[in-house]
Amino acid sequence: MRGFSSYLPLWVTLLATLCQCYVAHPPLSSLSDTSSTSIIKANTKTLWQAPTTPTWIENLAIRSSTRTIIFSLITTPEIYQLDEEQNASLLFQFPNVTSALGIVEIARDVFAVVVGNFSTATASGTLGTYSLWKVELFDDDDETSEDRVVASKITDIPEASFLNGITLLHPIKEGKDKLATVLISDSTLGAVFKVNTNCGTYEQVFDGVSEMLPPKNASIPIGINGLAVHKGSLYWTNTEREAIFSIPIDPLTGFARPNATVRTVASKIGIAVDDFAFDGDDNLWTAGGNTVAMLPAAGDASKTGIKPVIVVGSESSLTVAGSTSVRFADASLLYVTTDGGMAAPVNGSVVEAGKIVAVDLASSF
Numbered sequence: 001m002r003g004f005s006s007y008l009p010l011w012v013t014l015l016a017t018l019c020q021c022y023v024a025h026p027p028l029s030s031l032s033d034t035s036s037t038s039i040i041k042a043n044t045k046t047l048w049q050a051p052t053t054p055t056w057i058e059n060l061a062i063r064s065s066t067r068t069i070i071f072s073l074i075t076t077p078e079i080y081q082l083d084e085e086q087n088a089s090l091l092f093q094f095p096n097v098t099s100a101l102g103i104v105e106i107a108r109d110v111f112a113v114v115v116g117n118f119s120t121a122t123a124s125g126t127l128g129t130y131s132l133w134k135v136e137l138f139d140d141d142d143e144t145s146e147d148r149v150v151a152s153k154i155t156d157i158p159e160a161s162f163l164n165g166i167t168l169l170h171p172i173k174e175g176k177d178k179l180a181t182v183l184i185s186d187s188t189l190g191a192v193f194k195v196n197t198n199c200g201t202y203e204q205v206f207d208g209v210s211e212m213l214p215p216k217n218a219s220i221p222i223g224i225n226g227l228a229v230h231k232g233s234l235y236w237t238n239t240e241r242e243a244i245f246s247i248p249i250d251p252l253t254g255f256a257r258p259n260a261t262v263r264t265v266a267s268k269i270g271i272a273v274d275d276f277a278f279d280g281d282d283n284l285w286t287a288g289g290n291t292v293a294m295l296p297a298a299g300d301a302s303k304t305g306i307k308p309v310i311v312v313g314s315e316s317s318l319t320v321a322g323s324t325s326v327r328f329a330d331a332s333l334l335y336v337t338t339d340g341g342m343a344a345p346v347n348g349s350v351v352e353a354g355k356i357v358a359v360d361l362a363s364s365f
């Protein structure tokens with residue numbers, strides 16, 4: 001939850017500053033990454049901002065059938081859909097919890113949502129309050145009516161302390177008869193739960209791996225946060241360690257492969273890395289530190305100690321203040337959610353309402 005640290009190379013800091021100016025002043029031009037021939041172009045546009053401050057938007061998923069954004073709030077236990085007119089409508093409010101967190105599509109028009117009690121004051125979860133829900137959306141043919149929403153609990157996960165990120169173990173199928181298996185991070189326990197969303201059975205596939213635990217000296221106990229399966233490996237951010245790791249996993253069970261070792265994809269990133277996504281070229285894009293940062297070729301298993309490139313925002317800007325997650329709509333369109341600086345106010349005091357920002361990446365690497 002801190003900003004950039006002083007050990008970032010000067011060019012990264014410079015790039016951040018330049019990008020910020022650039023982003024604030026369209027039209028498109030380009031920036032050269034001095035370490036390679038990379039060209040990065042990024043225009044941003046706020047699609048929606050919450051009407052009240054503070055509002056912490058935690059995560060989003062892109063609905064495959066309509067390409068609309070479904071997003072979750074931590075400040076109220078709710079999920080919304082942002083329609084083509086950029087109007088956000090409430091889909092569901094979860095009972096008896098404070099917050100909605102990770103969200104992922106587990107079959108066409110069916111979403112799995114992590115919910116539980118989370119205190120924004122202490123940035124910690126309450127043991128025994130977390131569960132996974134299923135939210136199914138039905139398109140009504142009548143154009144005047146809204147989507148019909150059917151929500152039900154998949155399972156409680158009483159041993160969880162702070163469930164946070166969620167991802168698919170396998171890609172989703174077209175039909176609703178077979179829902180995808182998900183992996184969920186617990187940021188306090190430093191654990192990963194696997195849940196069969198068809199029947200609600202679950203087990204821990206990682207438990208107390210040191211690279212998943214919050215660092216002992218962390219001001220806030222947040223270890224593993226965002227997670228994703230990419231090319232046979234599980235990738236995750238460790239927020240307070242400001243690092244990204246991966247380990248080869250069995251594609252069927254989600255457990256680490258025998259004798260597999262943890263790869264340090266990037267360390268000393270200098271920002272409190274949160275949720276992330278891979279593009280089609282193996283680059284990893286992560287939210288955190290009021291920015292979107294890109295780690296070139298992070299999906300290449302031979303690479304370690306990758307240096308991040310700040311593409312959007314900066315420590316002191318509001319462009320994506322309190323960035324919490326990113327998802328690709330297509331190869332050159334990235335959506336970003338923010339908490340508006342609620343977790344870590346910009347310049348120590350500035351907080352705005354959380355928002356959803358579109359980043360146009362007409363980029364070539």
Ligand SMILES: *[C@@H]1O[C@H](CO)[C@@H](O)[C@H](O)[C@H]1NC(C)=O
Pocket residue numbers: 085087088089146
């Ligand atoms: C936005 O959606 C709400 C709820 O569906 C609806 O009441 C409102 O009229 C919509 N606003 C616009 C501008 O479309």
Ligand SMILES: *[C@@H]1O[C@H](CO)[C@@H](O)[C@H](O)[C@H]1NC(C)=O
Pocket residue numbers: 096097098117126129
């Ligand atoms: C969790 O939050 C809900 C909603 O605020 C509250 O009613 C419930 O008592 C909380 N549970 C615990 C264990 O704190």
Ligand SMILES: *[C@@H]1O[C@H](CO)[C@@H](O)[C@H](O)[C@H]1NC(C)=O
Pocket residue numbers: 096128129
């Ligand atoms: C509300 O959640 C608490 C755990 O936080 C649980 O003990 C209680 O049974 C729940 N109440 C209802 C009505 O679901």
Ligand SMILES: *[C@@H]1O[C@H](CO)[C@@H](O)[C@H](O)[C@H]1NC(C)=O
Pocket residue numbers: 215217218219
């Ligand atoms: C925590 O300890 C690590 C390793 O000794 C160090 O790099 C890091 O700066 C420390 N962080 C804090 C917040 O003290």
Ligand SMILES: *[C@@H]1O[C@H](CO)[C@@H](O)[C@H](O)[C@H]1NC(C)=O
Pocket residue numbers: 258259
């Ligand atoms: C794992 O390592 C052990 C000890 O080095 C070795 O005996 C075993 O064959 C290895 N297993 C695999 C599947 O590589």
Ligand SMILES: *[C@@H]1O[C@H](CO)[C@@H](O)[C@H](O)[C@H]1NC(C)=O
Pocket residue numbers: 316317318346347350
């Ligand atoms: C934060 O402080 C810097 C340096 O004074 C300033 O340029 C920037 O505009 C401030 N950001 C906000 C959001 O006020």
